[in-house]
Amino acid sequence: MTTHDIAVIPGDGIGHEVTPAALEVLQAAGRRHGHGFTFTEYDWSCERYLREGAMMPDDGLERLRRHDAIFLGAVGAPGVPDHVSLWGLLIPIRRAFRQYVNLRPVRLFEGIDSPVRGHIDLVVVRENTEGEYSEIGGRMNRGFPDEMAVQQSVFTRAGVTRVLDYAFDLAARRGGHLTSATKSNGIIHTLPFWDELVRERAAEHPGVRCDSEHIDALCAKLVLDPGRFDVIVGSNLFGDILSDLAAAVAGSIGIAPSANLNPERDFPSMFEPVHGSAPDIHGLGVANPIGAIWSAALMLDHLGLPAAADEIVAAIAAVLAKGDIRTPDLGGTSTTTDFTEAVLTHL
Amino acid sequence: MTTHDIAVIPGDGIGHEVTPAALEVLQAAGRRHGHGFTFTEYDWSCERYLREGAMMPDDGLERLRRHDAIFLGAVGAPGVPDHVSLWGLLIPIRRAFRQYVNLRPVRLFEGIDSPVRGHIDLVVVRENTEGEYSEIGGRMNRGFPDEMAVQQSVFTRAGVTRVLDYAFDLAARRGGHLTSATKSNGIIHTLPFWDELVRERAAEHPGVRCDSEHIDALCAKLVLDPGRFDVIVGSNLFGDILSDLAAAVAGSIGIAPSANLNPERDFPSMFEPVHGSAPDIHGLGVANPIGAIWSAALMLDHLGLPAAADEIVAAIAAVLAKGDIRTPDLGGTSTTTDFTEAVLTHL
Ligand SMILES: CC(C)[C@H](C(=O)O)[C@@H](O)C(=O)O
Numbered sequence: 148m149t150t151h152d153i154a155v156i157p158g159d160g161i162g163h164e165v166t167p168a169a170l171e172v173l174q175a176a177g178r179r180h181g182h183g184f185t186f187t188e189y190d191w192s193c194e195r196y197l198r199e200g201a202m203m204p205d206d207g208l209e210r211l212r213r214h215d216a217i218f219l220g221a222v223g224a225p226g227v228p229d230h231v232s233l234w235g236l237l238i239p240i241r242r243a244f245r246q247y248v249n250l251r252p253v254r255l256f257e258g259i260d261s262p263v264r265g266h267i268d269l270v271v272v273r274e275n276t277e278g279e280y281s282e283i284g285g286r287m288n289r290g291f292p293d294e295m296a297v298q299q300s301v302f303t304r305a306g307v308t309r310v311l312d313y314a315f316d317l318a319a320r321r322g323g324h325l326t327s328a329t330k331s332n333g334i335i336h337t338l339p340f341w342d343e344l345v346r347e348r349a350a351e352h353p354g355v356r357c358d359s360e361h362i363d364a365l366c367a368k369l370v371l372d373p374g375r376f377d378v379i380v381g382s383n384l385f386g387d388i389l390s391d392l393a394a395a396v397a398g399s400i401g402i403a404p405s406a407n408l409n410p411e412r413d414f415p416s417m418f419e420p421v422h423g424s425a426p427d428i429h430g431l432g433v434a435n436p437i438g439a440i441w442s443a444a445l446m447l448d449h450l451g452l453p454a455a456a457d458e459i460v461a462a463i464a465a466v467l468a469k470g471d472i473r474t475p476d477l478g479g480t481s482t483t484t485d486f487t488e489a490v491l492t493h494l
Numbered sequence: 495m496t497t498h499d500i501a502v503i504p505g506d507g508i509g510h511e512v513t514p515a516a517l518e519v520l521q522a523a524g525r526r527h528g529h530g531f532t533f534t535e536y537d538w539s540c541e542r543y544l545r546e547g548a549m550m551p552d553d554g555l556e557r558l559r560r561h562d563a564i565f566l567g568a569v570g571a572p573g574v575p576d577h578v579s580l581w582g583l584l585i586p587i588r589r590a591f592r593q594y595v596n597l598r599p600v601r602l603f604e605g606i607d608s609p610v611r612g613h614i615d616l617v618v619v620r621e622n623t624e625g626e627y628s629e630i631g632g633r634m635n636r637g638f639p640d641e642m643a644v645q646q647s648v649f650t651r652a653g654v655t656r657v658l659d660y661a662f663d664l665a666a667r668r669g670g671h672l673t674s675a676t677k678s679n680g681i682i683h684t685l686p687f688w689d690e691l692v693r694e695r696a697a698e699h700p701g702v703r704c705d706s707e708h709i710d711a712l713c714a715k716l717v718l719d720p721g722r723f724d725v726i727v728g729s730n731l732f733g734d735i736l737s738d739l740a741a742a743v744a745g746s747i748g749i750a751p752s753a754n755l756n757p758e759r760d761f762p763s764m765f766e767p768v769h770g771s772a773p774d775i776h777g778l779g780v781a782n783p784i785g786a787i788w789s790a791a792l793m794l795d796h797l798g799l800p801a802a803a804d805e806i807v808a809a810i811a812a813v814l815a816k817g818d819i820r821t822p823d824l825g826g827t828s829t830t831t832d833f834t835e836a837v838l839t840h841l
């Protein structure tokens with residue numbers, strides 16, 4: 148039996164409800180393939196921040212680094228500004244561990260009530276370490292009429308190329324179609340550079356049909372004709388917007404998973420549902436665990452168990468298709484546990 | 495009879511087809527209220543760029559400045575990079591004439607096949623002169639592995655406050671609900687400043703219910719529940735994305751209008767459909783003129799003729815509801831002229 152050593156950060160709010168659900172499914176799916184898991188839980192969260200003044204301890208990154216992978220529930224709490232909670236935990240992990248690919252699959256499952264018709268099965272590949280999310284910038288003339296804030300977006304050849312190559316390779320393994328999100332008509336320094344690099348990489352991947360869409364038009368097309376997309380690659384900000392939007396188009400953001408990958412495996416990768424900590428429903432036991440369970444499947448895939456990962460996704464699909472067990476966000480009355488049990492039964 | 499002096503820039507592609515349609519409707523609607531128009535046409539376009547090396551002449555802005563308003567069809571042509579065509583015409587006009595409000599109404603009309611159900615009647619107020627669309631930035635180490643591009647976003651207290659005040663006032667005149675688009679959890683210098691200014695202005699407009707949504711979640715909600723929105727205010731980039739997305743949610747981006755407003759009237763304002771020059775259908779005579787006609791209505795409103803503006807929008811709604819006359823993008827077989835004639839008849 149192979150054992151994987153997982154760092155678990157349940158975080159805040161419903162992070163505490165969906166994380167145990169996901170880990171239970173992870174264990175069950177792994178066991179069938181002779182893989183086990185040990186979990187080390189870290190209480191890093193807004194709760195900790197309010198108690199101790201920091202989201203994680205000073206040596207937090209060092210401690211995480213020793214694990215094979217990281218599972219994160221959700222972070223955020225009323226009273227803690229988002230930029231404090233996120234830049235004190237999530238974003239430093241993404242950056243320190245060079246998790247430069249944020250992978251966000253979106254599927255329209257049978258049994259989900261979606262605003263659109265047709266087949267949706269796409270993956271958003273989001274650049275995850277540079278771009279618009281930058282530490283560089285600041286504010287001057289605070290409180291005066293001439294106050295201003297500036298922020299630098301930073302796009303490097305190395306940073307863009309590596310995520311593009313990942314996206315091209317993924318597209319080659321899937322439907323052979325890649326769409327690049329741009330806005331080079333409005334953002335005239337960084338995005339024309341992005342476009343150039345897309346053309347450069349496209350020349351190296353002749354097997355992939357690659358097109359480019361401005362983010363405004365791309366969002367519109369995602370709504371009007373989502374079935375035309377296979378793999379979409381975008382900058383940190385555009386990938387963030389597109390993945391939430393695509394999830395909504397497929398009926399819900401409660402089911403969207405994500406993988407923050409360091410493809411070279413120099414550092415642990417991190418897996419987390421896309422949804423937030425949802426303080427409004429925390430404690431009711433009705434949080435939708437699909438995003439977390441599917442994220443656990445992405446973790447299995449990354450740990451070399453694609454078959455186990457597929458089994459989990461198939462079990463989610465089967466439970467949704469049957470339709471009798473759904474959490475309230477999907478129009479049902481089931482609990483987190485009901486859904487998780489149903490998935491375990493299907494496994 | 496009051497006469498308004500309008501600068502007309504048909505631009506490229508279907509700009510040449512939808513502009514005459516819009517001006518005809520403008521004339522007809524104005525005449526009923528005792529207002530006339532003189533049109534001065536400027537051939538500034540990509541075509542001109544390819545011929546003479548510039549989108550407009552050196553004294554272009556000076557010439558436009560003398561007019562009461564500007565009507566623009568669409569700009570863009572294959573072979574001319576978008577950042578050249580747009581930063582050589584559209585963007586300089588927006589900036590030189592301090593058209594800091596880009597107003598983009600979205601309605602779900604009866605007779606339009608939309609991906610969502612329910613009532614949609616909202617306005618996106620987009621900041622139009624600063625933010626992410628900035629000239630500041632550049633590239634270094636061109637062609638080398640350490641090549642990079644940077645771009646500065648610039649948010650000023652004055653620039654943000656004036657567009658927020660416009661949005662709050664508009665919300666007060668409409669449903670009393672304003673949603674601010676932010677991303678202060680990821681973009682940590684400029685957007686937290688935006689949020690602060692939103693809170694400041696909200697305190698001055700106690701009659702308006704104001705909430706704030708991160709752009710990713712906001713895009714998702716626009717798809718899942720568009721009826722909840724009234725006025726949405728966003729930065730240059732976010733407003734651009736949200737207005738295209740909202741138009742798609744309401745069934746088509748061919749019908750979306752926009753007004754680039756200088757509310758103080760120190761300079762002429764500019765009116766243009768949101769759609770592009772659509773070279774693929776140029777010359778077929780089937781371009782959807784609704785975006786352009788509705789933009790003409792926004793111009794009438796700005797010129798002090800709200801009643802005439804409402805009549806145009808009502809005529810568009812009536813023709814769409816009747817349903818026999820639609821351009822191909824809306825699933826019909828009618829021409830630009832058919833639709834325009836139908837609107838004129840309804841007037
Ligand atoms: C063409 C482009 C520069 C422009 C913009 O982003 O402002 C367009 O998308 C618009 O919305 O008017």
Ligand SMILES: CC(C)[C@H](C(=O)O)[C@@H](O)C(=O)O
Nearest residue numbers: 229233237387421679680710
């Ligand atoms: C919370 C926020 C900083 C984060 C992001 O934008 O990266 C989230 O929206 C996500 O998509 O993981």
